[in-house]
Amino acid sequence: MSEPDFPPRDPGPRPGGHRQARALATRSAILAAAAEEFATASYHEASLSRILERSKVTKGALYFHFVSKESIACAVVDEMEMLCRAMVDRCRGLGLDPLRTATQVVREMQDALDGPVLRAGQRLCSDGFTGPDRSGWPFRFWQEVFTALFVEAAAARLLVPRVEPASLARTVVDVSGGAFIASLAVSELSDLAQRVCENWELLLGAVADPAWLEGFRAEGGMGAVLGPHLGRGGWVAEA
Amino acid sequence: MSEPDFPPRDPGPRPGGHRQARALATRSAILAAAAEEFATASYHEASLSRILERSKVTKGALYFHFVSKESIACAVVDEMEMLCRAMVDRCRGLGLDPLRTATQVVREMQDALDGPVLRAGQRLCSDGFTGPDRSGWPFRFWQEVFTALFVEAAAARLLVPRVEPASLARTVVDVSGGAFIASLAVSELSDLAQRVCENWELLLGAVADPAWLEGFRAEGGMGAVLGPHLGRGGWVAEA
DSSP: OOOOSOSOSSOOSSOHHHHHHHHHHHHHHHHHHHHHHHHHSOTTTOOHHHHHHHHTOOHHHHHHHOSSHHHHHHHHHHHHHHHHHHHHHHHHTTOOOHHHHHHHHHHHHHHHTTSHHHHHHHHHHHHTTTHHHHHTHHHHHHHHHHHHHHHHHHHTTOBOTTOOHHHHHHHHHHHHHHHHHHHHHHHTTTTHHHHHHHHHHHHHHHHBOHHHHHHHHHTTHHHHHHGGGTTSOHHHHHO | OOOOSOSOSSOOSSOHHHHHHHHHHHHHHHHHHHHHHHHHSOTTTOOHHHHHHHHTOOHHHHHHHOSSHHHHHHHHHHHHHHHHHHHHHHHHTTOOOHHHHHHHHHHHHHHHTTSHHHHHHHHHHHHTTTHHHHHTHHHHHHHHHHHHHHHHHHHTTOBOTTOOHHHHHHHHHHHHHHHHHHHHHHHTTTTHHHHHHHHHHHHHHHHBOHHHHHHHHHTTHHHHHHGGGTTSOHHHHHO
16 A cells, blocks of 8 residues: 555566666556546547557556546646646746736646647646546646736736736636637637637736836737747647 | 427326427426536536436436436536526616626526536537537637627727727636636635636736726725635535
8 A cells, every 4th residue: 555656566687777767668558548548538538448449558568657537637637746846847947027927827827738638638627527636637727827926916016906916827828728628629620829819918918007008019029928828729720 | 300399298198288388398307407407516426326316307307308428428518508698688788887787697607607607618619529609609608708898998988098809808708617617626616716806807908998987996896896706615615
């Protein structure tokens, strides 16, 4: 029960380092295949045999690392969490003001949606299959990230005075999660970048200080931030 | 294959009208039980045996009306569609201006979420289990409804000039769908009315003509529109 996942339990002739590296490579191959599968199918539709096929690992190797479809899905959500945390750290490291940092997070989200991990994790959490703790994670995480950024923005007088940072962050969480499911349902995500662009133009127009807004618009606004994601027909066309 | 669902195929001694009424009552009992089940569980978790138990019909009667869990779920989405269409007709019949009509639709959505049909239908469509045609329906429907209302609002100069009605309708669809999944994930819908209230206050503040906004706020704004839904802890507390 308390035995850790690594090193793998099967003893072999190789030194521990090699065994561990091989096990990690197998686990990564399974997770990459699972992310592809959950990105293109709902949890309900996703199939373990297709994950096996994509990953080119044996059934035995898969069950060595994961006990069930649910445990694979949870590991994909863990991957998404690492990816999102790294994304926020990177955006904060750019030295931009808090509102521009927020728009950069939005850009990096679109970049990450070109890969399967974020698409898969977001679908899995929107489906709510893992219970409130895990499925609620992205909503709580982004609520915290955007509240912190908007508190800093308010302190720097980049927001108009009547805006409440936590409330604005909730609206950002709602409009972002909703854009994903609406775009998935009506266009298989091909109109997502356009929706995100229009949503942020509208929100920033409502809450940002007029002087900040003038500068941001002079740089090209959300259109410039999202750049290559706009007007190219989304990730489906790239596949 | 081309045989219609009604009248039921089993011949009986009763006159046709009675047979049909009994079949309709059975079908309604199954749908009411299914809505309860899909409102509280994901499609994946929902169980046919719990639907049978709740509906108090026999397994034979259930399979007489529906061939699968998916066909029951689709029928629940059909029920939601009828409910939403009736809701829009009723709100349009109140003789309010187009923006107040939109806020009244939002109020009636909250009223309807006290019952299971809309909660179930919205969850089923957010899960995307029925393929793009059926799962995309609510997003396309609300896009049409709000675009039409905002076109009328723009013509009546209730919106500030730079607002594009279809774009604003997309944002409304995104923020509404997202509020539902975020609230479901983090609070089992208990904070939904509060989220909806704040989202609409922010959006209307950004897009409505200042004179309209002043009048609307004098009436109490979205808080007055949503009235009893605010600050009562959501439908969970009512159950």
